[in-house]
Amino acid sequence: MSSYKKLIYFTLLLILLVYSVQILNIARFPSQIDIIKGDSRNLNIFFPFSLEIMEESSDIVKINSTNAERLSVGLKNSYNLESTNNGIAKLKLKFLGIFSIRDIQVNVVNQAYVIPGGETIGVKLNTKGVLVVATSEIQSIDGKIYNPARNAGIKVGDSITMINGIKIKDADHVIQLLNNIKNNKVKIEIERNNASFTTEVLPVKSKQDNSYRLGIWVRDKTAGIGTLTFYEPNTKKFGALGHAITDVDTGTLMKAENGEIMRAKVSSIEQGKKGSPGELRGMFFETDDVLGKIENNTTFGIYGTIYDENKLFKQKQLLPVGFQSEVKLGKAYILANIEGDKVTEYEVEILKLEKQNVPQSKSMVIKITDERLKEKTGGIVQGMSGSPIIQNGKIVGAVTHVFVNDPTKGYGIYIEWMLKEAGIYVNNNSEFAEGK
Structure with missing residues (x-):
């Protein structure tokens, strides 16, 4: 050629x-x-x-x-x-x-404003129905081994929402219903990957305790601590964590039926090291200092409504929201609570930005540069997810994940994605766009 x-x-x-x-x-x-x-x-x-x-x-x-x-x-x-x-x-x-x-x-x-968070909060989440975390075999009173749930197509990660048309409250409710129905087939309504379907199962009477069972292990609630990202006074909406609450065993997103956030205090810190991300340990009491209700647990955080803004935000000022196009590489800072209930500013550097046309969680890469924070925590630790990222006087994002092999680095999400999840910025929201 x-x-x-x-x-x-x-x-x-x-x-x-x-x-x-x-x-x-x-x-x-x-x-x-x-x-x-x-x-x-x-x-x-x-x-x-x-x-x-x-x-x-x-x-x-x-x-x-x-x-x-x-x-x-x-x-x-x-x-x-x-x-x-x-x-x-x-x-x-x-x-x-x-x-x-x-x-x-x-x-x-119009320019939007929110109150930035940074406070550590206790999170109590009740699932929609019950989440299947394992399936198991049952030895029946006839001496034979059965696995009714698996045979009916029930899988780990499924949410069981109804039995015979009755809405499931919790794990104890499942046992109660099965023992009332006994050895008759039951209709089980299941949610899987945002789709619903119904299957039929014949409960088996267990030789171990004479109770009727399906051969499943389930979870109906979870609790832990995280960080509040923002509060929007006009709608009374809050956003926190910047990532989903998932089941510890299955990794499945836990669908929220209801839940609450509470005031919490950091009691101790496990420092982050290479290969181990570290953790904030906190205390909260489920009956005291309830701040608001959780309405949604999504890929991009938890969202809901604050009951009384004076409990947490009375002395705090509004900050303007910075869109994706306004975020720049370079110096910024985060608001984090690593001691008691005190929120402190810590300097970070934004190392990388992703151009995102649709909501995604890994919007930016940040590095902790503040020596005070590195000395106390080693960098980003579990429990800091949701810490707001501030740049040029605007709230531009929130911390979401830590790099396991380098705890001084982690991912952040653009704040506009969290606001949209909260219903503050909604696609095709003409009334909002027209300032009504």
Whole structure:
């Protein structure tokens, strides 16, 4: 093959590579963009794609584009979205300036404010129904071995929500219902991977205790400590942890039926070391100092409503919320509670940022740089999840996970993802965007 042909093939391959990456970026392009009124957002798009604003949206967002008329292979067009008024603007992503391939909604919103947390809280969570953590064989009174749950398709990680149409309260309720029904088939309603289905099971009378059983081990509650991330006074909503509460045995997200957060005090610290993340140990009493109710346990934290804001937030001030586009590499600080009930600022460095068009938990990588914190905890430890991340006077995220092999480093989540989970920023929330 001649050098000329090789050059042509190489050039074509390079062009294909460039545009395959661009097509992938276009496929991941967000369907919604939030901009604070008065701010702007830069979007870079390669030819042959372009961005166009709908005429009726021109009084909400204006587009200033660079090199928009020079269409050449590989040319990057930079679009600057300037927000002028509250409301929802509609943009179109086009191919060759003719074919519309994606509608984009731009929500221009007022600056949002929340009260940052940092306090250690006690968390008590009751599951929806009961969570199956293991299945087992049963020796029946006839001497034979049975495994009714497994034979009926019940698996570890399933949530049993109803038996014969009766809503399950807790593990004791399951035993009570089975012994009332005895050796008749029962209808079991199960939730698995956000889907529900029903199966039939014939309980077996156990030789061990003469009780009717399904051959399952279940869990109906959990408790522990974590860190409060924010409180929004207008809605009375709070967010905490920045990650899900999962079952210790199965790793399954525990679906919340109800639960509460309580005031807690840090009693001791197990320092984090390479290979061992460390832990905050705290004390709280379930009947005292209840702060609020847990309504949702999600991949991005726990959320609910505060009962009385004066119990925790009377002396605290609001901070503006920083969107993903405002977060920068470099110096920031976290609010954490590692002694008693005192919240302290600790310096960190944001080392890496991920561009995320949809909510994800690992939004940024942070490193603890504050010698005080490193001396006391070794870095990020269990119980600090949810510690708010502050940069340039705005709350921009929360600590979520620690690097097991380097406890001075960990992941953080963008605060906007937590606010959306709390229902404060909701997709297609026109009333919020219009400031109503």
